[in-house]
Amino acid sequence: MSLPLSMRPEPETGVALEFRGVTKSFGPVVALDGFSHRFEPGRVHALMGRNGSGKSTLVKMLAGVFPPDAGEIRLGDTPCRFDGPADAFRAGIVTVHQELSLVPNLSIGENIVLGRLPQRRRAGLRVVDWPALFARAQAQLEAMGLDLDPRAPVATLSVGQQQVVEIVKAMAFQPAVLLLDEPTSALATREVRLLFDLVRRLKASGVTMLYITHRMSELFEIADTCTVLRDGVRIGALDMATASHGAIVEMMFGEAAHEVPRRRSPARGRPVLSVRGLNRAGAFHDIGFDLHAGEVLGIAGLLGSGRTEVLRAIVGADRAESGSVRLHGREMFGARPRDLRAAGLGYAPENRKEAGLVQSLSTADNICMAAAGSVARRGFLTRAMERPLVREQIDDLRIKAGDPELPVSALSGGNQQKVVIGKWMATAPTVMLFDEPSRGVDIRAKRQIFEIIWRKAESGLAALFVSSELEEVLEVADRVLVMRHGRIVAEVDPAATTLTELYGLCMEGTRA
Ligand SMILES: Nc1ncnc2c1ncn2[C@@H]1O[C@H](COP(=O)(O)OP(=O)(O)OP(=O)(O)O)[C@@H](O)[C@H]1O
Ligand SMILES: [Mg+2]
Structure with missing residues (x-):
């Protein structure tokens, strides 16, 4: 009225x-x-x-x-x-x-x-x-x-x-x-x-x-x-x-938008991360899926549906109560984050302030931190070894960092987010979990991040991708799992699913 x-x-x-x-x-x-x-x-x-x-x-x-x-x-x-x-x-x-x-x-x-x-x-x-x-x-x-x-x-x-x-x-x-x-x-x-x-x-x-x-x-x-x-x-x-x-x-x-290149048709390899019956009371229940080499698997869900909790449990940041996590065929349930990393698992967390970056360290040191083990010979990392690694990530992700030796806290929000991604890409993981990788990055940088994920997937990376933006999940992933109240309730083909359908699956049975 x-x-x-x-x-x-x-x-x-x-x-x-x-x-x-x-x-x-x-x-x-x-x-x-x-x-x-x-x-x-x-x-x-x-x-x-x-x-x-x-x-x-x-x-x-x-x-x-x-x-x-x-x-x-x-x-x-x-x-x-x-x-x-x-x-x-x-x-x-x-x-x-x-x-x-x-x-x-x-x-x-x-x-x-x-x-x-x-x-x-x-x-x-x-x-x-x-x-x-x-x-x-x-x-x-x-x-x-x-x-x-x-x-x-x-x-x-x-x-x-x-x-x-x-x-x-x-x-x-x-x-x-x-x-x-x-x-x-x-x-x-x-x-x-x-x-x-x-x-x-x-x-x-x-x-x-x-x-x-x-x-x-x-x-x-x-x-x-x-x-x-x-x-x-x-x-x-x-x-x-x-x-x-x-x-x-x-x-x-300062210039018109370019045509967006569509993604190649994905070639799926063998499963490299297999999760079965993963449980933690009150957080997630009976989580099971296979992530294949060369695949980008999306997880869609509302806030609080358990997406982040599942990722954190897989990488050993939080404990799960029961279940199985096989990485390249080896049982890794309950393994320490360090051992998981050594086995090829990378994880870019959603919270760059706490888990992602050390604000007082330089951009260069943050990028090298996770990779230290893999580039260091005889246990220590010299500036000379670091430099190409840092350059590659800054160029690849077009990070706007005047001087990479300055504290990462001087970067704008979106550029800090790119450093989180760069830090993990520098470890050359075989399985990578991305939690909200495009949070706070501008539309063009977003595209760059997606293209990097696709490019790495083409050379065999298995990627798990979580985003609050359902459009983005549909665009980036080859296959999408839907989570609701801590459970995987559906699997959809993004090419054959509309935004409204996906939103409906995420919402079903929840109070509006
Ligand atoms: N405390 C600081 N010390 C040094 N440089 C800074 C500081 N804060 C911001 N800058 C620089 O000022 C410029 C503008 O940063 P600002 O954070 O305002 O960008 P923004 O538009 O908010 O970007 P975003 O979309 O990534 O959040 C950037 O080059 C940034 O690196
Ligand atoms: Mg800002």
């Missing part, structure tokens, strides 16, 4: 956000170069640009992480000069950062209300009102369709679940400006829907939103405008009502 126009609630008037000649450099790298733009209130403004183009830098200045070198940011009539993130926050600027920033040892509930713990008086003293805290957090989690215990530590969550908790936390404040830096990079379709509902509600109440994503389809669904950056420079801004996919890609990369 629609209300007559005169009775519709007017959107509250929010404040515009204006950048005037904002510049920020890191040593020789100009991350943002004289950026000027006015973001109107009550609208969702997408920021687009390839990996390393300056999007997160822009957001971080607004969030008070660091100040601009030159130029000015204004919120309404007030110039923003923030003395740290807490200061920006007090001004009503709430941020969901690209790299997860929850406190792993605290509970989900504490993370959500961090800094605003509800208190009550007991014997004249102020104490934290724990029941109120957990009840409030529970209600907020439920609003996002999450069935999580607010008392559980954040460390027990998958990357996707942490991402939702970050969003719930941001939404719990009443922001004037909401900055979302790739909030959905590890979310599956259902969680994205819920987030978009919240975003639309905030928009109606006049909140100014900046939204960074590498998922093109989201752009057309949620954004009102799109501002494109290339090498720190504002290339232009488009109204989404009239923008085309091609025009945006051209602005991002």
Whole structure:
């Protein structure tokens, strides 16, 4: 039912956000170069640009992480000069950062209300009102369709679940400006829907939103405008009502999109990884499949369906309770990660911050870390041995790393993701498990990663591929297993399956 126009609630008037000649450099790298733009209130403004183009830098200045070198940011009539993130926050600027920033040892509930713990008086003293805290957090989690215990530590969550908790936390404040830096990079379709509902509600109440994503389809669904950056420079801004996919890609990369090469017809070899009856109570049940040499096997499933848990159990990062994992014919159930690696198994995890990279080490050291055993002669690795290995990965994956000897933390999010892949490719594995390999990488880099996976598969690599984006699973894999509630419930041929059919299989019997 629609209300007559005169009775519709007017959107509250929010404040515009204006950048005037904002510049920020890191040593020789100009991350943002004289950026000027006015973001109107009550609208969702997408920021687009390839990996390393300056999007997160822009957001971080607004969030008070660091100040601009030159130029000015204004919120309404007030110039923003923030003395740290807490200061920006007090001004009503709430941020969901690209790299997860929850406190792993605290509970989900504490993370959500961090800094605003509800208190009550007991014997004249102020104490934290724990029941109120957990009840409030529970209600907020439920609003996002999450069935999580607010008392559980954040460390027990998958990357996707942490991402939702970050969003719930941001939404719990009443922001004037909401900055979302790739909030959905590890979310599956259902969680994205819920987030978009919240975003639309905030928009109606006049909140100014900046939204960074590498998922093109989201752009057309949620954004009102799109501002494109290339090498720190504002290339232009488009109204989404009239923008085309091609025009945006051209602005991002400076040239028109190329035709996408379709994948070769896969030649399947003998099984190299055979999993049977793998179980862990509460996580996954009776998991069994064969992965063949030269094959790319996809696993599709919603957030929390058990995909990541299965991968972690195979590589020995977590224990399974029972089952069999045969690698090249040898039983490896319960083997140490080191022995699995020596037997040819590689694993690029979803969480680059914790399991994937050592943030304080250089890009070069991170790439070499996993390969150390295979390139080192007589047990040690010299710079001379390292150099070609590092070069090959940087060139292969087109990693934008000014100086590979600098800490990997200086790379943009998408480039860090490429280092995770490069690190494992450098070990020349025969079986490789990829958990969300394209998380946070731009559309062209995504294609490069897929092409590398296909190319290696052609020369015999057996690859297992997990992604929250079902389109991607259909595109990359030769065969797709569907997981639901910790079980493999179907196997489909991606060439003969539509997106809607696959989504239906993932959802069946789950509450919407
Ligand atoms: N702390 C830092 N130290 C040094 N260089 C940095 C730092 N932060 C960012 N940079 C550099 O600034 C440039 C812009 O990075 P930024 O993180 O803003 O890119 P982005 O557009 O968010 O990319 P992505 O899509 O990969 O997240 C990159 O070249 C990056 O390496
Ligand atoms: Mg970024």
